Amino acid sequence: MTDYGMVIDLERCIGCNACAVSCSQENNVSLDKQWNRILTEGGDAMDTPEGSYPENGRDGTLSMNHLPLACQHCDNAPCVKVCPVNATYKRDDGIVEIDYDKCMGCRYCMSACPYNARVFNFDEPKTLPTDGTGNVEERKQGVVEKCTFCSHRVEEDLDPACTVACPADARIFGDLDDEESTASRYVEKYETEQLLDELETDPNTYYIRGEMSPGRTRSGNELEGTEKKAVGNPNGVATDGGDGQ
Amino acid sequence: MSAASDAGVVVPRFGTRGKAWLALLGVLIVAGLGAWAYQLRQGLAVTGMDNVFSWGLYIMLFVLFIGLSAGGLIISSAPKFFHSKRYDSLAALGVLLSLGCIVVAGLLILPDLGSPSRVTGFLTSPDPRSPMVWDFGIVLLYGLFNVGYLWLLTRRDFAKMGSWLAFGVEDTPAGRERDRKFAFWAAAIAMPLAVGLHSVTGWIFATQIGRGDWFNPLVAPMFIMKALVSGLALLLVTGILVDRFTRFRFPRELVPELGKLLGIFVAVHVIYLVAAERLPHAWAAHFEFWSITRAFLVGDTIHFWLWTLIGGVLPIALLAVPSLRRRIKAVFVASVAAIVGILFEGVYLIFTGYHDLNIDAAPGVTTGTDYTGLEADIWATTGSYTPTIVELAVAVGLVAVGALIVTLGLRFVPIQPNDRTPVSAERDETTATTADPVATDGGADAEVAGDA
Structure with missing residues (x-):
């Protein structure tokens, strides 16, 4: 079996929002919403720290971290259980996906998701350019949508757009059922947390906090089980900003 | 229309006031449809909802109307189950109200849907x-049951009127006796069905781990209790109004009696259950005696106060004093206040789910409704909601549909056959049709007066 998941190293994340931008580009997400958000753990506003500035040398307490947040692709996904019409479902490969032709827009799943990962098309999506971006068809007014782990890319043996776009190698995508995958090795080696794990949703997204992972290019062969898959089909259009090395 | 043929119908024909009422309902329904058409074209962007506060007025009123309907049926069928005839004169009206309310509740889901044409998914891929599937099933079942139950309670009188709605049933003493037995069994089904309806609606919320206080085993019992409160209150309000404006007779001695019952229901709901829900949290979260007390007693939102003061303290004050609750006006005001309170309890429940985000770090969640240009702020870290005119118009239109159902029921269904006295099962067929039965209880027959 396959069980796709993601490891996000919060110590490597630099809060650059490249993953959020590439997500919106790749998935044709309307300008009034984001599937992938970069939250600031710190002050009250984005990219501000909490604590105080060091007035006398080393007495400062400023601290700030970033938390990229998108659909966690939970094993015990509340959104899947509440959907009255089976429009949202857990795929055999672990991805939680929405059938946009079945969704009737009742938004029960939005109430169910403790991560607020889901967004609703209150009106027609707005994109620049107006005929859309990326490689995913636009969703209509009146349906719920969210991160799909770029299932259209994964099906072509490519990593999700966010993973490829991350300049800090903070995102590792892979098969959690495969012990040899890089993602599994990271979960095995580093202390990870699942967000809101007290709610027992059992997400397929793991966050590394505390000890920073070395980054894929420096980690050597020990952790490199499966390579980063940036560009697959040579005839395809590279939309991820990768240079197709 | 001959006197015999409208026996039992409390509005034999619509007078000027009746027609004006129908016209008003018609205008409201058309306005509601217009608003819904506008919303369908523009999308739910014309409502006050967004990605953080993703359910609004429609669901708040859905919860209210589920409550109003379940209560009405329990009130009218529970006495039948215990073979009491004391409330027979209210039974058919209660079921008619239940029917009207469950239709409104069911319809309120439609404008809440982003793609209502796909509502068939409930049947094709549940x-x-x-x-929500459980609720869909039980709302449907409950609505159909109400139609059948109302027909069972009135079919012999339809037969007596010679109405085709009797569907071939004959009006015979033996038949009436048999129907009484059927009504017992129907009541035996009605009560668990009503309890189920309200619990399932509560579980829509109580199963959700992601929305704060929704995840609370007390929600379903709270829903049962608020059904009893709001259902009985609506029966009292409607009964008093219908007594005032039609030939319907609300037996006067039942008013303080049901008022007392309503007072008990309100006390159990607003005092006991609220205490049971809040005390453990307040106790666990605070250390000093007074801060525990404060956290226990003092609510933090306007909706909490609207619910507990208007919907709790005021009705209890009016209904606890015997000399007050013997006044119809006092019972009427208390009932209206109880319904308003229950409305705001639903509002309060929705707000407790959506106000705070589980992960509320800046910039928060994209609202999905605030894009005005590239410099727009599309983010929110707390939920806020104010219904728009469009939502209000749609909702009022749907409530008008319920009022229309009840009005037409009063016009065409014999909800009070004969001059039925509350404790007697006697059916004297001669007295019913001659005199205006309303005169004795202080109610006026407005329709007749209007026609004269």
Whole structure:
């Protein structure tokens, strides 16, 4: 079996929002919403720290971290259980996906998701350019949508757009059922947390906090089980900003 | 229309006031449809909802009307179950109200949907795990049951009127006796069905781990209790109004009696259950005696106060004093206040789910409704909601549909056959049709007066 998941190293994340931008580009997400958000753990506003500035040398307490947040692709996904019409479902490969032709827009799943990962098309999506971006068809007014782990890319043996776009190698995508995958090795080696794990949703997204992972290019062969898959089909259009090395 | 043929119908024909009422309902329904058409074209962007506060007025009123309907049926069928005839004169009206309310509740779901044409998914690909599927099933079952139950209670009188709605049933003493037995069994089904309806609606919320206080085993019992409160209150309000404006007779001695019962229901709901829900949290979260007390007693939102003061303290004050609750006006005001309170309890429940985000770090969640240009702020870290005119117009239109159902029921269904006295099962067929039965209880027959 396959069980796709993601490891996000919060110590490597630099809060650059490249993953959020590439997500919106790749998935044709309307300008009034984001599937992938970069939250600031710190002050009250984005990219501000909490604590105080060091007035006398080393007495400062400023601290700030970033938390990229998108659909966690939970094993015990509340959104899947509440959907009255089976429009949202857990795929055999672990991805939680929405059938946009079945969704009737009742938004029960939005109430169910403790991560607020889901967004609703209150009106027609707005994109620049107006005929859309990326490689995913636009969703209509009146349906719920969210991160799909770029299932259209994964099906072509490519990593999700966010993973490829991350300049800090903070995102590792892979098969959690495969012990040899890089993602599994990271979960095995580093202390990870699942967000809101007290709610027992059992997400397929793991966050590394505390000890920073070395980054894929420096980690050597020990952790490199499966390579980063940036560009697959040579005839395809590279939309991820990768240079197709 | 001959006197014999409208026996039992409390509005033999619509007078000027009746027609004006129908016209008003018609205008409201058309306005509601217009608003819904506008919303369908523009999308739910014309409502006050967004990605953080994703359910609004429609669901708040859905919860209210589910409550109003379940209560009405329990009130009218429970006495039948215990073979009491004391409330017979209210039974058919209660079921008619239940029917009207459950239709409104069911219809309120439609404008809440982003793609209402796909509502057929409930039938073509339902997920049995979803509490909303359970609710869909039980709302449908409950609505159909109400139609059947109302017909069972009135079919002999339809037959007596010679109405085709009797569907071939004859009006015979033996038949009436048999119907009484059927009504017992129907009541035996009605009560668990009503309890189920309200619990399942509560579980729509109570199963959700992601929305704060929704995840609370007390929600379903709270829903049962608020059904009893709001259902009985609506029966009292409607009964008093219908007594005032039609030939319907609300037996006067029942008013303080049901008023007292309403007072008990309100006390159990607003005092006991609220205490049971809040005390453990307040106790666990605070250390000093007074801060525990404060956290226990003092609510933090306007909706909490609207619910507990208008919907709790005021009705209890009016209904606890015997000399007050013997006044119809006092019972009427208390009932209206109780319904308003229950409305705001639903509002309060929705707000407790959506106000705070589980992960509320800046910049928060994209609202999905605030894009005005590239410099727009599309983010929110707390939920806020104010219904728009469009939502209000749609909702009022749907409530008018319920009022229309009840009005037409009063016009065409013999909800009070004969001059039925509350404790007697006697059916004297001669007295019913001659005199205006309303005169004795202080009610006026407005329709007749209007026609004269």
